[in-house]
Amino acid sequence: MSLLVLRGAVEQGLIYALVALGLYISYRTLDIADLTTDGTFTLGAAVSAVFVVQGQPLLGVVLAFCSGALAGFVTALLQTKLGVQPILAGIITMTALYSVNLTVMGKPNVNFLKENTVYTFAESLFGGALGALLGSALITGVLCVLLVLFLRTQLGLSLRATGDNRDMVAASSINPAFTTTVGLCLANAVVALSGALLAQYQKFADNTMGNGMVVIGLASLIIGEVLFGRRARRTLVRGVAAAAVGAVVYRIIVAAAIALHVDAKSMKLVSAVIVAAAIAAPALRDKVLFYKKRGEAKRNAG
Numbered sequence: 001m002s003l004l005v006l007r008g009a010v011e012q013g014l015i016y017a018l019v020a021l022g023l024y025i026s027y028r029t030l031d032i033a034d035l036t037t038d039g040t041f042t043l044g045a046a047v048s049a050v051f052v053v054q055g056q057p058l059l060g061v062v063l064a065f066c067s068g069a070l071a072g073f074v075t076a077l078l079q080t081k082l083g084v085q086p087i088l089a090g091i092i093t094m095t096a097l098y099s100v101n102l103t104v105m106g107k108p109n110v111n112f113l114k115e116n117t118v119y120t121f122a123e124s125l126f127g128g129a130l131g132a133l134l135g136s137a138l139i140t141g142v143l144c145v146l147l148v149l150f151l152r153t154q155l156g157l158s159l160r161a162t163g164d165n166r167d168m169v170a171a172s173s174i175n176p177a178f179t180t181t182v183g184l185c186l187a188n189a190v191v192a193l194s195g196a197l198l199a200q201y202q203k204f205a206d207n208t209m210g211n212g213m214v215v216i217g218l219a220s221l222i223i224g225e226v227l228f229g230r231r232a233r234r235t236l237v238r239g240v241a242a243a244a245v246g247a248v249v250y251r252i253i254v255a256a257a258i259a260l261h262v263d264a265k266s267m268k269l270v271s272a273v274i275v276a277a278a279i280a281a282p283a284l285r286d287k288v289l290f291y292k293k294r295g296e297a298k299r300n301a302g
Contacts, residue, residue: 002259007133009255013248014136015201018194019213020220020243021147025187028221028239029151031163034184035090035214036075037191039097040068042210044192046104049112049205057117061196068192071097072185079184080177101207109206117200132201139197143190144240150186151236159183191217212268215275220247222278226285250274 019041026034044064051060071093078089102108122135150156162169162179169176191213199205224246228238257270 005255005259006252009251010248011132011136011201012198013251014133014140014244015194015197016216016220016251017140017244017247018143018190018197019217020224020247021143021240022187022189022191022194023214023217023221024239024243025147025183025190027218029160029163030180030183030187032079032086032180032184033090034072034075034187035087036071036093036097036184036188037090037214037217038210038212039094039101040071040188040191040210041195041213042101042205042207043071043097043104044068044195045199045205045209046101046110046195046207047192048196048199049110050104052112052115052117052200053110055115057115057120057200061118061193061200064196065189065193068195069185069189071192072188073181075188076177076181076184080180098207105205105207108208109204111204113203115203117203118197119201136197136201140244143193144244147190148237148240155179155182212271215271216250217247219271219275219278220250222246222275222281223249226278226281 019037022037023034026032026037044067047064047067048057048060051057051063074096075089075093078084078092079086084092119132119135123131125131126134151160158169158174159179159182161172161174162176162183166176169179195210198209221243224242224244225239227245227249228242253274254267254270257267262270
């Protein structure tokens, strides 16, 4: 794998890291399997693409963030006010967003190869070769810091407590419906931001680009937690860092598979294997340690 391919994988990994951070909020913090992610990612890309074509790339990123929050609000409303199960609420919103995204773009895909984007500005600021890399790293790094700071505030602590024990939170005069709404709005806003940045990075937006984004985000989370160890789930800073690093590692693995000339039709299979390996890694590690300790105990006894 060449350095150019590796750099591209890291750049994309830093963008996809925002998806992992969004799922860290919904899945790890709130303990909600939010399937809105697939539709929200495309929504961010669609809104971003429309405003890039109009010559407003930065405004497109900001409005993509806001539109993602609105999508999260709809999912939260279905859950908290209408009594819809979390998974079904996510599916309903994701399905609706397919039509919304088509309406926003006006067609299934939008190309803007000759338009200026936020990465055009980053390249002029940091230099052409490393502009996209440094720009993505800066955005992801700042967002990680802001997320950690937010989750340490009173509202953030209430949000974390909601994911741990909703009954206890309700008994403590904290409205779990409100914290759930805040969490889902924030999670989907971050995911939409990722879609907006990816669209501007590749200068292309498509109505199907969000397919499988939940799987990619969860794989990134699990890979990061495997790399950072068990403390990644118990320590806020480690958990956020693990999500971001896991996304970069995931993209590097995918880039390595492409460099090995894996057929395009087999990439979904490769992704599934990566996810399965990431999920199974902790259990396999525990089994290896168990058999190792049992073998040592037998040798000592003998």
